[in-house]
Amino acid sequence: MRYVMVQIPNTPASASPAPRSVPTSADVARLAGVSRATVSYVLNNTGAARISEPTRRRVREAAEELGYVPHAAARSLRAGHSRMVLMPAPAFPVGPLYGRFISELQWALGRLGYTVVQYGSVGLHGDEAARAWAELRPVAVLVPGSGPGPRGVALLRRAGARAVVTVGPERVEGAHAVLLDHDGVGHCAGAHLYARGRRRIGVVVPAEPGLEPFSRPRLAGVRAALRGTDAEVTELPLAYEERAAAELAASWRRFGLDAVFAYNDEYAMLLMRALQDEGVRIPDDTAVLGADDLMLGRLLRPRLSTIHIELPAGRDLADLVDRAVRDPGLAPEAHQVLGASVVRRESS
Amino acid sequence: MRYVMVQIPNTPASASPAPRSVPTSADVARLAGVSRATVSYVLNNTGAARISEPTRRRVREAAEELGYVPHAAARSLRAGHSRMVLMPAPAFPVGPLYGRFISELQWALGRLGYTVVQYGSVGLHGDEAARAWAELRPVAVLVPGSGPGPRGVALLRRAGARAVVTVGPERVEGAHAVLLDHDGVGHCAGAHLYARGRRRIGVVVPAEPGLEPFSRPRLAGVRAALRGTDAEVTELPLAYEERAAAELAASWRRFGLDAVFAYNDEYAMLLMRALQDEGVRIPDDTAVLGADDLMLGRLLRPRLSTIHIELPAGRDLADLVDRAVRDPGLAPEAHQVLGASVVRRESS
Known part of the structure; x- marks a missing residue:
């Protein structure tokens, strides 16, 4: 498929005035x-x-x-701090659930008088990224996923960030943590499939890079839920492409799996279709379970079972940021977001 | 569904050191x-x-x-300009197609040495938003969707922005424009359905606010394609909810439509499922056509026909920004992105 970007000739009326000097x-x-x-x-x-x-x-x-x-920068230089909350743009592909979470958070921080800036630090990692963020002198930094190490956090704080908050699976020294319980998501999935009588359980792990901080604890959670039982867990790497799903489905009977928990609903929908095309009956031969509770999963037949995941409410997270900015000496808090629950439909 | 955010007690090791003064x-x-x-x-x-x-x-x-x-701000105050390209975060819900476009663009601008900052200006509109962006003194502003008016563009330029580029359906005086041909998307859809022998054509328009800059030209394009023919066009507002789709489907026979072009694949999938649940045969009774060419549309049966849309390549857009920054006197350019094409599958 080709695309064309064609320049349209200028009309005299739209010619640019020479820029005057900045007042x-x-x-x-x-x-x-x-x-x-x-x-x-x-x-x-x-x-x-x-x-x-x-x-x-x-x-x-x-x-x-x-x-x-x-000039915001001049003003913050005079004031010694800004109202800018910096959020590194996540390095992983963002789903609709996460997109909604970001919008809600921006809205909540906006109401408290903060300016939220998403920073696209492509190709920077760990403390190197922290240094780039520090140059912008944000009053707070909100890091989704796996972020800087303790040195990066210390650097940000010394550059004037009154709060660093990570939203992810792990805690970083010196930072406030909102811990998403991806382990719990996997645990919930494993327990549900076991309760449905399944014993040979596949777990789809995305082949795409960047999602490991989420997929690894989910897989570990399934394993933990089934430890000491007669169930077996098989890891199944899968790229988000029709061909990859068809290949996996073609060799499905070799695995002898009676259930599969896919990383999220999108991978589950992709694999379920490929399995159906191979004549695998869902859920009779293999139960399929996704995660994220997307609406599209309800449109398939059988309707996709899923794990509903609660992300932290934007308002609560904004309150934590505001509290930490007002009291920079606040000892780092850790909040655990609990909220994985099975939504059983027809595929499990 | 409830979610819980539980504070975990602090271990002494993680207590925060009192922040030193900023070096x-x-x-x-x-x-x-x-x-x-x-x-x-x-x-x-x-x-x-x-x-x-x-x-x-x-x-x-x-x-x-x-x-x-x-300190980036201090440095840019000294230098008189920054390397910051500001992108207001779009006010509309972002789909996967657009998300990929943004990532590619950030990557391309990063390679050219720019720092891309996405600014969440929730609740600010037009020239008021332009004023908020100007306070950050970006070297360029890239506005997705419908942006500031000519006054806002002039204000940004006077505040030192060497280039303002809009990416949307319309041209704004003083700004470079990358024009997305949403009209062409609708035209392509109307012509396809007409060629398939359909004469009573519904067009789904999202009931959600914020999408009008895209949905209006698409509807207009369908009308334009069918002007002077024996075909009729019916506008169908639809909220992205199962219940709304079921209600529309329940009264479907009243409309007597033999085809429907939905705003995008997600609305098309939602409506197609509701129509199938009402016993409407796809495509025999009603052809269904989406737009965006999402992979999920291929997973449905019948497979969803769609309009494939090309967004501008991130690299081309980054080059335009860079060229305009290097030559601030560059007369505003308008580039038309052409690239709507039908991907006919089974639903039309």
């Missing part, structure tokens, strides 16, 4: 006939100084006329 | 026994000044010991 608060002060401090008071809405309404209006009109906007 | 380049200079200018030369990798390797090492060791990191 400063000194320009505004000059035009309004006031001091720079007054400009700063008015435009940054500092309540402290008493300035008459006509003066305020003059300053605002001058700023409007010149197109002057305060 | 400055002056601290580094003092410890290394050099000037602040030397610290700046070494740590910002300015090639201009000749500094001996032992001195460089001393500065780096001192920075390491103190945990000093250069």
Whole structure:
């Protein structure tokens, strides 16, 4: 499939004006006939100084006329801190569940007066990434997935971050932790399939890189749930592609599995279709269980069973960030998000 | 479904050290026994000044010991510009296609030495949003969807943004435009269904807010493709919920439609399932056509027909940004992305 990006000829009307030099608060002060401090008071809405309404209006009109906007970085340099909460953009492919979580969190932090900035630090890892984030001098850093080590956290704190919060499977020294219980997701899946009488259980692990921090504890959770029982666990790497699913399905009978827990609903839907195309009856021959409770799983026949996972509420997480910013000496807290539950439909 | 966030008691080992004051380049200079200018030369990798390797090492060791990191904002204040490309986080729900586009773009801009920052300006619109972005003094702004008006663009440019690029259905004065041809998507859909002999064609328009900039031109494109023919177009608002789809399907025969083009594959899959549950035969009674070419559409039976849409290549877009940053006087360019094509499977 090809795509074409065609340049459209310019109309004279849309020609660019040569950019003027960037107006400063000194320009505004000059035009309004006031001091720079007054400009700063008015435009940054500092309540402290008493300035008459006509003066305020003059300053605002001058700023409007010149197109002057305060400089967030200059303001935070003066204030010694910013209101910027930095969130490294996750390095793993983001599903709809996670997307909703991010939106809710941004909204909740916005309400508390923070500016959320997502930083795409492609190719940077661990403490090297922490250094890049520190250069932006955020007041707090919220790291999804596996983040910086203890040195990275210390570096961020020394660069003025009043709080570092990780949201993932593990705790990092010096940082607040919101621990997602992926182990519990696997445990829940293993226990459900065992209770349904299944004993030879496959676990689909994505072949795509970046998802290991989530897939490994899920697999471990299944194993833990079945330890000491007569059930067996088989790890099944699978790429998110039709061909890979068809290949796995073609050799399915060799494995002799009577159940499979896929990493998430998308992998489960992909594999279930491939198994059906191979004549494997779901759930009679093999039970299929996903995770994430996506709506699309309900559209398949049989309807996909799944593990419903609760992510932390954006509001709770925003409150934790705010509390830590207000009290930078707050001892690191660890919060465990518990919320895996089976949604049994027709495929298990 | 409830979720629980439980605080785990602290172990003494993880207690937070009281944060020290933020180290400055002056601290580094003092410890290394050099000037602040030397610290700046070494740590910002300015090639201009000749500094001996032992001195460089001393500065780096001192920075390491103190945990000093250069301040990006201070550096950009000195330099007069930053390398930050600001991308407002889109206000609409992001699908997998768009998510991939964003990742590719971040990667391409990262390779060119830019730092991509996604800004979550929840609740801000038009020129008000442009003002908030301008405060961060980005060197370029890349706006997905419908963005600021001409005043907002002018404001951003005056605040030092060397380029403003919009990626959406419309052109904004003063900004470079990458025009996505959503009209063409609808046109392609209408022409396909007409060629398949369908004459009473429904168009699903999402009931969710924020998607109008995309859904309106798609509907208009269908209408344009069928103008002057004997075909009729019916607009069908639909919320992305099973119940809404079931209600629409229950009254389906009333509409007497022999085809439906849904806004995207997700809406198409939702509606197709509801129609099947009502006993509507696909495609015999009603043809169903989606858009986006998601893999999941291939997993349904009948396999979902779709419109494959090409988004601009991240690399091309990154090149446009870079070209505009290097030459701020560059007249605004408009690029049209052409790439809608039918992928006919079994549902149409």
